[in-house]
Amino acid sequence: MDAIIRQFFNIDIMVQAAPLIFRGLGMTLLVCAAVVPLGLAGGLMVALAGRAHARGIRFIVALLIDIFRAVPPLVLLIFVHAGLPFAGLRLSPFASVCVAFFLNNSAYYGEIYRAGLDSVGAGQREAARSTGLTAWQAMAYVVIPQAVRNVLPDLVSNTVEVVKLTSLASVVALPEMLYSADMARSLTYNSSPIVLAALVYLALLWPVVRMMSRLEHRLGG
C-alpha cells in the first residue's frame, strides 16, 4: 500500500512537477482552441458537401469520411509528422496535430451534422424557400440551427473525445500536458506526475461526462 502511494500519489513529486504540467495544460488548451473549431467547421462543410446534387461529389465525400474514420488518429498524426517530410513537406508538431486532427475530426463531426441535417424535415427548407429566402439563407437561418440543436449532445460528446485526443500530440513531442507529465515521470522514475495530469483531465472533463450521461439516460427513457 505504501509503495502504491509512493509510486502514484507522491505529493512532493507532484508539487515539483506541477509548474511543468500546468505549462503543458496551457498548450493542451491552445491545441483544443485550434482543433475543435477546425473540426466543427470542417465537419459542417463535409456534411453540406455530402448533400450536393452531383453524384460524384457525394461519392468522394462518403469515401473520404470512411477513410478518415478507418485510420486511427495516431496513425494519421504520425503519417503527417513523419511521412510527409519525405515528400518535402515538413510541418511543426503543432501544425501536424492541426492537420491530422482536422482530417479525423471533420469526418466524425461531419457524420454527426449529417444525422442532424437528416432530422430536419424537408418541409422546413421548402417553407423557408417559399418565403423568398435563397437556398443558402434557408440553410443558414432555418435548417442548420435546428439540425445543430437536434444533435447537440452528440457534438458535445465528440468534443470530449477531441479533447482527449489532444494527448496523442505528446507522441510527436508537442509539449502539451501529457508530454510534460511523461517528461517529469522519466526524470523522477515515478508515476505521480502522470497521475497529476490525469487529475487535471478529470477536473476538465468529468463535469461534461456526468452531464452527458444524465442526458443520455433521459433520452434513452
Added chain:
Amino acid sequence: MDNGTLFLDTFFKPELIVRYLPDILNGMAVTVEIAVLMVIAGISFGLALALVRSLRSRLVNISIVIFVDVARALPPLVLVLIVYFGLPNVGILLPSYVVLWLVLSLILAAFAEEIFWAGILSVREGQWEAARSTGLTYSQTLLHVILPQAVRLTIPPLTNRTIAITKNTALGTVIGVPEILNQATTAESFSFNATPLMMGAIAYLLLFVPVVAAGRYIETRFAWRRA
C-alpha cells in the same frame, strides 16, 4: 526525376514494399488478436457491470459510476502510460501487450456499461411488471424479457463506440507492442523512407473500412430511437 516518380519513390517504393510486407502482416495479426480479445473482454465486463447495476445496491452503483466516469473522462494514452510505467515499480510486471489489452478492455467496458444501462432503462416499467406478475423471477425477467429488448437498442451506439476504441490499439506503439503502427515506424526509421508508413495506413484501411461500413449499415438497420 519528375513528380510522379518522386511520389512513387517516397510512398510506394517496390523493393521496400517487398522487404517490409512480412513485418506489416505480422503487425496486422497482432492488431487483430488484441482487438478481438479486447472486444470480448470489454463488452462482457461492461454487460456484467450493467446487470450488477440493475440490482440497485447503492454502494456498488456509486463505485460503478465512478469507474465508468473516470474511464470515460481520461485519455486512453494517459491510462496506458500510468499502468505500463507505474505497475512495475509496485512489483507487478505485465508484458506491454497485456497492458494495452487490459487498459482498452476497461475503457470499452466503461462505455459499454453506460450504453447497456441506458438500454435497460429504456425498456418500459410495464415490461418488468408484466413479466414479474406472470411469475418470472427477477433474473428470469432480466434475462428473457428486458435484455433482449435492451440489447437491440444498444447495438448501433455500441458498434460505433467499439470501433472507435478498437482503433486505439495503435497506442500500443508508444509502449512497444509490435502492432501495425509500431512495425511501420520501425521500418520507416530503418529504410529512411515513407513507404512503410503508407503500408501501415493501408493495412488499417483494409482492416477498418469494412468494419466502418458494417457499422454504418447496422446503424441504419437498428435505428436508435430517441424520445
